Amino acid sequence: MPQLEVRNLVKRYGKTVAVDDLSFTVEPGRVTGFLGPNGSGKTTTMRALLGLLRPSAGDALVDGQPPVAMGDPLRTIGAALEATAFHPGRNGRNHLRSLAAAADIPRSRVEEVLEMVELSGAPAKRRVKGYSLGMRQRLALAAALLGEPRILILDEPANGLDPQGMRWLRDLLREQAAGGRTVLVSSHLLSEVSQTADDLVVIRDGKLVSQGSLAELTASARSMLRVRATNLDELAAALREAGAGVESEDGGALLVGGLDGERIGDLALGRGIAIHELAPQQASLEDRFFELMGDGESGGGGEGE
């Protein structure tokens, strides 16, 4: 059974549809990247998985049950949602202490997580008001880790982290997944996720665009062949006739999709065209991402985030 499951989830705010019939699963032992532009419904979906908002339709399930039914919540799910959700007048340590008290977590664990996120010592005694964005992110992560939960749900945890912090975060996520935990981490930046994630769930406008392993997604990126030849116009026409997708590239070459090299060579030979170059063009994950996101990315999805 998947530890996190979203099944036909719909969330409406008035007339705006923030999440639209979304379904996906998140498996333990892997880092799942939750990718989509700002406003695509990532935060809304995560909040539904945490029981903070009720779906308009469909289900958000933890261990096959609605999150409200969770026993021992902080040891089941740890979440970091927003880096701003602290009382500005309370210091970091006391924020964690108040949460620890709610789940009978010993105070020594508070010190432990403060140490882990490098906020022990003076920063722990400082009121959150005086924290940088990076420090707030780390405090939010400390709160998520407090109960040593089986499942981690992190919303844009890399925002505001310096490169060192990003690296630390990546290692942490990998380590958590390696320990058999379930990790769902959202981002609007592909580069961030592609370095950590095993699986990707890609959404846009509250709808699922794609789910799969990072390797599958890269492999499914359409591969093209770059062709240079003596009579490009004639070759292009012949290729189109044979059902290929053809684009002209600057500098006298064609990008051909949907036909393999053999067929292209045969077609050229049949028309007496000499081929000068025939090379595979592997699309990057980034190309694939933009392909999935379509053109003219506008965000959309309303107030979901």
Add this chain to the structure above:
Amino acid sequence: MKLAKSEWVKLWTTRTTWTMLGIGLLLEALFAGLFTGLVSAGELDTMEEIATGTGLLMVLMLVLGVLVITTEFRHGTASSTFLASPKRYPVLLAKLGIALLVGTLAGLAFFVVNGGLAMPLFEGRTGRLPSAGDLAAVYSGVIVSFALLCAFGFGIGAIVRNQVGAIIAAIAFFFIVSSLPELLPGSIGEYFPAQALGALHGWEEGDGTLNQVGGGLVLAAWAAALTAIGTALICRRDVSD
């Protein structure tokens, strides 16, 4: 109990609580001292004078009760609170308990400050002390009223959620709107918070029929009803800030 402990930590780890109680008690001491010390000795005969200075603390109790719940929404900490307890009503019960407790403690602090300051002054100037029974009635009325005012504010806060809005609503409803029915004929007004508070305190000259216990029960019923509505609303609403 776990949740109550969590709320207890939250309450005392911001300066707001300390500042409000500190200023409230300081001003209370000032009022009580000035009043008992300066008013002509001949007029020092009712319990009302002894209880001078409760007014500001009563408003503060109402506000403190409001803050117990609204800060969570104002600063977005409601999310982490309800992550630790996805079932929300136990959190609200814990908060109600903490509101009643902090009100009671403030009432006890009032007793210490007022008793320690106004009583000796009263005795020094009039050469007598009110009867022990009168004193017990006044101080217990104050302590219970502080606790119930906190609970009342908490109920309004849970319904309104917006901090400033809830503070205004609580004060306006308690001290203004709910005293309007007094103007109506009959005893309807007694069943509204403002007059019920008067009955609970018991030192004011009133023409009401409720005794202290009756006034306390009416006030408690209001607090309970508001809290029940607020809890039901919070259990239903989305937490998205």
